[in-house]
Amino acid sequence: MAVFAERPHEHPLLRPPPARRRALTQKTVTMAHGGGGSAMRDLIEDVFLSAFSGAGHAPPEDQARFDLSALMAHGDRLAFTTDGFVVDPLFFPGGDIGTLAVCGTVNDLAVGGARPVALSCAIIIEEGLSVETLRAVVASMAQAARAAGVSIATGDTKVVPRGACDKLFITTTGIGVVRAGLDVGIGRARAGDVVLVNGLLGDHGAAILNARGDLALDTEIKSDCAPLNGLIDTLIAAAPGIRMMRDATRGGIAAVVNELAEASAVGVKLDELSLPMRPEVMGFCEILGLDPLYLANEGKILAVVPADEAPAALAALRAHPLGQDAAIIGEITGERPGRVVMRTRFGGERIVDMLVGDQLPRIC
Amino acid sequence: MAVFAERPHEHPLLRPPPARRRALTQKTVTMAHGGGGSAMRDLIEDVFLSAFSGAGHAPPEDQARFDLSALMAHGDRLAFTTDGFVVDPLFFPGGDIGTLAVCGTVNDLAVGGARPVALSCAIIIEEGLSVETLRAVVASMAQAARAAGVSIATGDTKVVPRGACDKLFITTTGIGVVRAGLDVGIGRARAGDVVLVNGLLGDHGAAILNARGDLALDTEIKSDCAPLNGLIDTLIAAAPGIRMMRDATRGGIAAVVNELAEASAVGVKLDELSLPMRPEVMGFCEILGLDPLYLANEGKILAVVPADEAPAALAALRAHPLGQDAAIIGEITGERPGRVVMRTRFGGERIVDMLVGDQLPRIC
Numbered sequence: 195m196a197v198f199a200e201r202p203h204e205h206p207l208l209r210p211p212p213a214r215r216r217a218l219t220q221k222t223v224t225m226a227h228g229g230g231g232s233a234m235r236d237l238i239e240d241v242f243l244s245a246f247s248g249a250g251h252a253p254p255e256d257q258a259r260f261d262l263s264a265l266m267a268h269g270d271r272l273a274f275t276t277d278g279f280v281v282d283p284l285f286f287p288g289g290d291i292g293t294l295a296v297c298g299t300v301n302d303l304a305v306g307g308a309r310p311v312a313l314s315c316a317i318i319i320e321e322g323l324s325v326e327t328l329r330a331v332v333a334s335m336a337q338a339a340r341a342a343g344v345s346i347a348t349g350d351t352k353v354v355p356r357g358a359c360d361k362l363f364i365t366t367t368g369i370g371v372v373r374a375g376l377d378v379g380i381g382r383a384r385a386g387d388v389v390l391v392n393g394l395l396g397d398h399g400a401a402i403l404n405a406r407g408d409l410a411l412d413t414e415i416k417s418d419c420a421p422l423n424g425l426i427d428t429l430i431a432a433a434p435g436i437r438m439m440r441d442a443t444r445g446g447i448a449a450v451v452n453e454l455a456e457a458s459a460v461g462v463k464l465d466e467l468s469l470p471m472r473p474e475v476m477g478f479c480e481i482l483g484l485d486p487l488y489l490a491n492e493g494k495i496l497a498v499v500p501a502d503e504a505p506a507a508l509a510a511l512r513a514h515p516l517g518q519d520a521a522i523i524g525e526i527t528g529e530r531p532g533r534v535v536m537r538t539r540f541g542g543e544r545i546v547d548m549l550v551g552d553q554l555p556r557i558c
Numbered sequence: 559m560a561v562f563a564e565r566p567h568e569h570p571l572l573r574p575p576p577a578r579r580r581a582l583t584q585k586t587v588t589m590a591h592g593g594g595g596s597a598m599r600d601l602i603e604d605v606f607l608s609a610f611s612g613a614g615h616a617p618p619e620d621q622a623r624f625d626l627s628a629l630m631a632h633g634d635r636l637a638f639t640t641d642g643f644v645v646d647p648l649f650f651p652g653g654d655i656g657t658l659a660v661c662g663t664v665n666d667l668a669v670g671g672a673r674p675v676a677l678s679c680a681i682i683i684e685e686g687l688s689v690e691t692l693r694a695v696v697a698s699m700a701q702a703a704r705a706a707g708v709s710i711a712t713g714d715t716k717v718v719p720r721g722a723c724d725k726l727f728i729t730t731t732g733i734g735v736v737r738a739g740l741d742v743g744i745g746r747a748r749a750g751d752v753v754l755v756n757g758l759l760g761d762h763g764a765a766i767l768n769a770r771g772d773l774a775l776d777t778e779i780k781s782d783c784a785p786l787n788g789l790i791d792t793l794i795a796a797a798p799g800i801r802m803m804r805d806a807t808r809g810g811i812a813a814v815v816n817e818l819a820e821a822s823a824v825g826v827k828l829d830e831l832s833l834p835m836r837p838e839v840m841g842f843c844e845i846l847g848l849d850p851l852y853l854a855n856e857g858k859i860l861a862v863v864p865a866d867e868a869p870a871a872l873a874a875l876r877a878h879p880l881g882q883d884a885a886i887i888g889e890i891t892g893e894r895p896g897r898v899v900m901r902t903r904f905g906g907e908r909i910v911d912m913l914v915g916d917q918l919p920r921i922c
Contacts, residue, residue, distance in 0.1 A: 226915025230808025230854075233914045257639035257670040259736060262630045272629065272636070275621035276678035276731055278716045280723075306621040314640035316729040318682075350729075352642045354920060358724040359644075365680040365714075367640055367731035372623060444594025490594075550597045551590025556718060 223323045228353025237351065241329055245336040246346045258312065258347035260369075265311065269371035273308035275299060276367040282556040284331065284361055286405035288397070288417030291364055292334030294492060294558055297421045298443065299368040300342040304423040305439040305495055307378045307430065308370030312347040313339065316365045321356045331362065342421035344368070376430065382437040383458035385528035388504035390497045392425060392511045393519040394418070395447060396475045399489030402557055403482070413474045418493035425516045426495070432510030433503035439495050444552055448487040450496045451524075451534045452548040464524035464536040464546065487536075488549055490557045498526060587687045592717025601715065605693055609700040610710045622676065622711035624733075629675065633735035637672035639663060640731040646920040648695065648725055650769035652761070652781030655728055656698030658856060658922055661785045662807065663732040664706040668787040669803040669859055671742045671794065672734030676711040677703065680729045685720045695726065706785035708732070740794065746801040747822035749892035752868035754861045756789060756875045757883040758782070759811060760839045763853030766921055767846070777838045782857035789880045790859070796874030797867035803859050808916055812851040814860045815888075815898045816912040828888035828900040828910065851900075852913055854921045862890060 218240045226233035265272065279295040289297075296313065303310040315335065319328065339346050401417040422441065430436060438458075440450045447469075451462045471486055479486045493516060499507045504522060511517030524536075534546040582604045590597035629636065643659045653661075660677060667674040679699065683692065703710050765781040786805065794800055802822075804814045811833075815826045835850055843850045857880060863871045868886060875881035888900075898910040 224915070225919045229913065229916030229919070230813050231913035231915050235912075257637040257666060257672065257734075259670070260636045260638065262626060262634055262636055262735070265636065266626045266630070270626055272624045272626055272733070273621040274624065274676065274678060274733060275712050276680045276729070277714045278680040278682050278729065280682060280716045280718050282722075302621060306623070308621065312638065314638060314731050316640045316642040316731070318642050318644060318727055318729075348639050350641045352644045352920075354644050354724065357721075358646075358920075359727070360718065360722040363682055363723070363727065365640070365642065365682075365729035365731075367678050367680070367729075369636070369638060369733065370621075371626070449594050548599075549593065549595035551588070551595050552593030555589045555593070556722075 218325055221325055223319050223321060223325060223328060223353055225321050225353050225355065228319065228351055234351065241325065241332055242349060245332045260311065265371050268309050270374040271372040273303050273306050273370040273372050275302040276365060277302060278363060278365045279558060280363050280556050281402065281558050282360065283405055284327065286417055287401050287414050289419040290331055290334050291362060292331035293338045293419050295364040295366045296335050296338035296342065297419050297492060298558065299366040300344060300421045300423055301441040301495070303368045303370035304426040305441050306372065307376040308372045310342060310344045310368055310370040310423050312345045312369055314367045315346050315349040317349070318352045318354060318359055318363045320359045320361050321353055323361055328362070338421060342423055373430070378436055378438050380438050380440065380454050381457040383454050383460050383498045383526045384437070385460055385526055386501050387437055387498045387526040388501050388522055389451070389462065389464070389524040389526065390499065390504070390507060390511065390520060390522050391447065391470065392495055392517040394470050394472050395491060395494060396471060396479070396486045396489035398492040399446070399554060399557060400475045400478050403554055415472070415474055415478070418491055420493035420516055422493060422495055422516060425511065425514045428510045428514050429497060429507055433499045433507035435500045435503050436507070437498040437500070439497045442491045442494050442496050443558055444490055445549065446488040446490055447496055448534070448546050449548055451546065454498065455534050456532045459531040461527040461529045461531060462524060462534040463527050464534065466536050466539045468521055468523050470519045470521045484553050487546060488553055492558065582689055585689055587683050587685060587689060587692060587717055589685050589717050589719065592683065592715055598715065605689070605696055606713060609696045624675065629735050632673050634738040635736040637667050637670050637734040637736050638731070639666040640729060641666060642727065642729045643922060644727050644920050645766065645922050646724065647769055648691065650781055651765050651778050653783035654695055654698050655726060656695035657702045657783050659728040659730045660699050660702035660706065661783050661856060662922060663730040664708060664785045664787055665805040665859070667732045667734035668790040669805050670736065671740040672736045674706060674708045674732055674734040674787050676709045676733055678731045679710050679713040681713070682716045682718060682723055682727045684723045684725050685717055687725055692726070702785060706787055737794070742800055742802050744802050744804065744818050745821040747818055747824050747862045747890045748801070749824055749890055750865050751801055751862045751890040752865050752886055753815070753826065753828070753888040753890065754863065754868070754871060754875065754884060754886050755806070755811065755834065756859055756881040758834050758836050759855060759858060760835060760843070760850045760853035762856040763810070763918060763921055764839045764842050767918055779836070779838055779842070782855055784857035784880055786857060786859055786880060789875065789878045792874045792878050793861060793871055797863045797871035799864045799867050800871070801862040801864070803861045806855045806858050806860050807922055808854055809913065810852040810854055811860055812910050813912055815910065818862065819898050820896045823895040825891040825893045825895060826888060826898040827891050828898065830900050830903045832885055832887050834883045834885045851910060852916070856922065
């Protein structure tokens with residue numbers, strides 16, 4: 195446990211002690227850095243606190259604290275969500291495990307209609323990881339948190355012996371506040387509603403697979419990893435009757451539409467020709483025999499809105515830098531509840547089922 | 559992401575879909591169980607939901623939700639804390655990684671004066687782990703959560719290939735509500751205050767080391783792993799002027815007193831003869847050349863109270879089942895701020911410094 199940033203406290207005895215920040219001398223993380231002693235404090239102060247907080251910070255407590263009345267100014271319900279990140283490789287075009295760990299949890303909060311407030315960050319490190327690698331990941335976390343407007347308020351580090359984990363795993367947990375009166379949920383879609391996405395599909399999955407070096411493609415495909423809370427603010431303002439949103443990560447768009455068809459007891463009809471996708475990603479999928487509907491995204495949401503709000507929703511998404519390629523990709527129907535069908539580009543129809551697993555392990 | 563239990567929702571469309579819980583047929587966890595598809599849903603429903611929630615549960619959302627006004631009935635500040643658990647072995651006398659993951663975070667909340675409300679649970683599983691092992695760990699988490707009176711409200715599972723992690727890691731994050739008017743903190747100790755612990759020291763560290771089979775001791779030492787929020791309620795009621803509490807986990811009592819000496823800019827004087835400790839643990843330490851002050855505990859807090867409240871605090875602790883061996887172990891002084899000294903059993907004095915690392919890796 196270690197708190198990275200805390201609400202300043204008025205009590206004179208709680209003023210920060212004189213700065214004792216020490217620079218790490220080691221070039222790699224050792225077992226002592228996870229031992230709860232002075233080496234761990236040095237690691238936390240030099241690597242984490244310097245990135246996650248400003249110049250001064252309060253003495254470490256076992257928890258971060260937030261005024262409940264200040265939170266209530268933003269809404270009426272607290273949202274709480276967690277995600278573990280084990281992506282391989284740690285660094286890939288468009289981001290790294292740190293970017294992913296912040297954006298993933300920010301987006302989980304935002305799709306539920308919550309304004310993200312703060313994240314916690316628990317890191318498990320393999321002995322021998324270079325301190326430079328850790329610093330780079332932490333810098334990405336700090337940058338993504340700034341972009342999303344959240345603080346990284348508390349954290350924990352553990353070190354395990356060489357071979358007991360693969361380099362670095364991060365678990366982030368987020369708290370946020372759900373807007374009063376907003377009621378979005380996976381079970382709220384109704385026949386006649388419209389299905390939208392905010393842009394090009396499959397970039398994250400393709401980027402990771404390419405970064406693993408299994409293929410030597412000419413074009414570099416970048417992960418779409420991004421915090422979507424700003425985009426979602428815009429979308430909710432334009433379509434206040436919005437039914438549900440979900441970030442299409444593991445399992446891709448296909449997993450989301452299947453979950454929503456089942457939870458809402460509706461049919462979903464997708465139109466393959468309207469799916470926004472890079473030609474490179476489509477080609478990539480053809481070469482590998484992958485279905486792009488199942489490819490992971492880290493900066494894409496699927497949203498369901500009432501038909502009369504769809505034009506405003508689409509316009510709002512397209513006006514946002516993270517939604518320029520937004521599209522209407524399908525509709526909710528009363529037919530075959532629980533089933534997802536897709537009109538193919540050849541004019542036929544096929545069922546889009548949920549996969550048993552993912553096409554790619556360690557995608558996030 | 560998967561929500562394990564959620565506040566029941568009034569909207570008719572949000573009623574749970576017909577039960578589709580399916581029993582897992584596999585005996586070991588496969589990569590597909592972490593892939594975001596139907597295998598993962600089956601694992602979550604059969605292993606996690608059945609343990610963490612009652613008969614019915616709402617459709618899975620990306621987040622758990624709590625009414626802020628209901629939280630405000632318990633206090634004025636939200637507490638938020640996280641911890642990763644990598645203990646080796648997974649099972650040990652007195653508990654397992656699941657017990658530890660719940661108690662650790664409950665205790666982190668409680669020592670800050672917060673009433674624990676809910677936990678999240680993110681699990682990283684090595685491919686090939688037996689489903690029975692996972693079920694046992696999850697059952698321990700559910701049991702510990704019931705004992706502590708908290709819900710496990712949301713979670714995430716990831717599976718990594720064989721060799722990419724050692725069996726199972728768990729990160730829990732907790733939210734709680736800090737009592738209005740209560741102001742405890744590591745920087746609040748003052749000269750003249752009294753230092754207490756709630757019982758026998760070092761049991762967890764000794765139990766883990768013994769469970770690793772490095773020694774073949776006749777006596778089985780059990781971990782003291784327990785949720786301390788009930789005990790802490792009692793303590794705060796008896797000593798409302800309490801300055802600080804801290805659970806003495808990694809780094810043991812020694813790490814806590816050193817942190818408090820530095821943060822409060824005070825001296826701490828401990829009395830070795832008053833340290834409550836099992837003869838077996840003392841013997842264990844002598845054999846191995848370990849210092850019991852640095853041994854990890856998972857059911858022990860160190861508390862600092864004003865001298866006039868010390869008798870009531872001690873009596874309250876001793877009246878609680880988890881505090882029967884509570885003792886006053888030292889005092890806060892104005893001498894040598896930042897320093898911890900101990901009167902030894904031979905009548906001398908020695909400095910108790912913070913270790914660079916821990917004596918034992920993967921202790922929690």
